[in-house]
Amino acid sequence: MDKRLIKGNIALCEGAITAGLSAYFGYPITPQNEVPAYMSNKMVKLGRVFVQAESELSAANMVMGAYATGKRAMTSSSSPGISLKQEAISYLAGMEVPGVIVNVQRGGPGLGNISGSQADYFQATKGGGHGDYHTIVLAPNSAQEMYEMAYDSFDLSEKYRTPVMILADGIIGQMMEPVEFNRKEKTEFEKKDWALDGCAGREPRSLQSLLMKDGALEQHNLDLQKKYEEIKKNEVKYDMYETEDAEIIIVAYGISSRIAKNALKLARQQGIKAGMIRPKTLWPFPYEIINKHAGQDIKFLTVELSMGQMVEDVKLAVNGKSPVEFIGRAGGGVITVQAVLNKITELKK
Amino acid sequence: MAKITVNNDRCKGCGLCIDSCPKKCISFSQNLNKIGYHYAVLENEKNCIGCGFCYQVCPDVCIEVYK
């Protein structure tokens, strides 16, 4: 099997291309510039579609157009650019058109800075755009997972006809790691009974999120919620690390989970029974597994590169059964292994 | 020989067909249709030349022209 030392951002591209990506639409913004640059070369060489759009907003709408016809399409950006894509994401959800959107997070709010962060968790999981909808959010924590989650995102998006966001961060994007190219090249695609591919031999189709008839939008929302319940039932993914006897359980995703894991190992060496639950899907969030581990002798510690966003979901999951602490750094700061270890030690007391 | 038919129920009584007719064949009916408009009718079939101007200007695609 092919194994290469590549950046997370490039692994993402390779995963998407292997999944049969038809079209990439993007715009430069640090720290994901490698993505449009790599795609501008590879996609064109493969005879597929690449467009550097006039804005992140336009790029997201180009994804809408391509996927409305059933063709696999992806766009990527970083935090401020993802704000621009929210309108399109809400429409994708309402129209039930698939789409893959990648956020390589940077410091915010506003223009922020270009360092990695995890401050877009709320934006990704709690809406971002308007209306009652959810985006499936995948959280890679390595170049390997950038490759795999990029590949898997399209099937997921099409299975539920709903947008999927890959919530990476600037550090995962820039890190170089060995990546095993373990996914099979996808060349065959099933016909979609909702796609706009020309009305030859069938009735014309339309895709819309505007439903003005009395009661129609309410029903649509009820149907969407049913779909989201299915997704919650079937698609939660997480990793567990030494949780069986853990008294302190860390919950962390993305780069924070890598840092936290190193802190855990050191804590164990010091005899502290620490473990970690690492969400791989941030929506649907692994409430159940966290709740299962909660109890009066367990303490939870959420580690995020933000002022504390996922911690709220951990508190919801725990539902008062355990205390939930938080440690983090925002604005592009990266928490150190030592800082996490210190916090674990402090909680042990 | 020519004539037009007007879909009475779709006509919104805008009158643009009446104005467009070079032979002044069309007028408003005294009756109201289901949506509350005095719909257009071909009052004078004898003079219709089937030019199709009424068909061209009708915003609601109500008119069919026969020749």
Place this chain on the structure above:
Amino acid sequence: MEKILSRPKALKDNPLSYCPGCGHGVIHRLIAESIDELGIREKTIAVAPVGCAVFAYDYFNFDTTEAPHGRPPAVATGIKRTNPDKIVFTYQGDGDLAAIGTAETIHCANRGENITVIFVNNANYGMTGGQMAPTTLVGQVTETTPFGRDPSREGYPIKVAELLANLQGTKYIERVTVFNAPHIIKAKKAIKKAFQNQVEGKGYSFIEVISHCPVDWGKTPQESVKWVEDVFLKTFPLGVIKDETK
């Protein structure tokens, strides 16, 4: 006698929800006739605007998608690039194309996407009750220019056709109107050519249709077509603005 003129197949047999005397119905029909005559209905995909024509998918008898306000050129780019064999067009009003969608309009044209853009210019925002549009005339009273459009506060009307002609990527640009039968017949020729260009792979075609909007102009249908002829066309001259398709 035989039927010589009737609803084109590419137009569904649904009642149109436009105001009495509105230009949209005519323009929809011209597009549908063109599509029928070119035999492309089964491979046409349209992108509807946000505006009065937002329900275009209820009227056009082929695949149609919604798009967020102003974004049809971007959505159309996504459709056409991944499906170059399909005929793709956008149908947009003055807010959609010339205000919120200005960037999408310009860059789609600049990239020379091989699509057709039908721009319905009726100098106001109809769907929302008649507010100022980028194309509203100087002195024109609208919901948001109750004292008449004042250039010192609101700028001047934008002539999109001329603006886009400056971009090398655009190949065919014409401004037409639909206020009377002879002009409608001329407009049909332009619209059909704009679709034919796409069939023949000749590049980006743009037709600006000066249209009448009786209700929001506060005029009867008769007064509104007169206003197009006497006033509106003075600011927006008709004609072929660019033709590089020969």
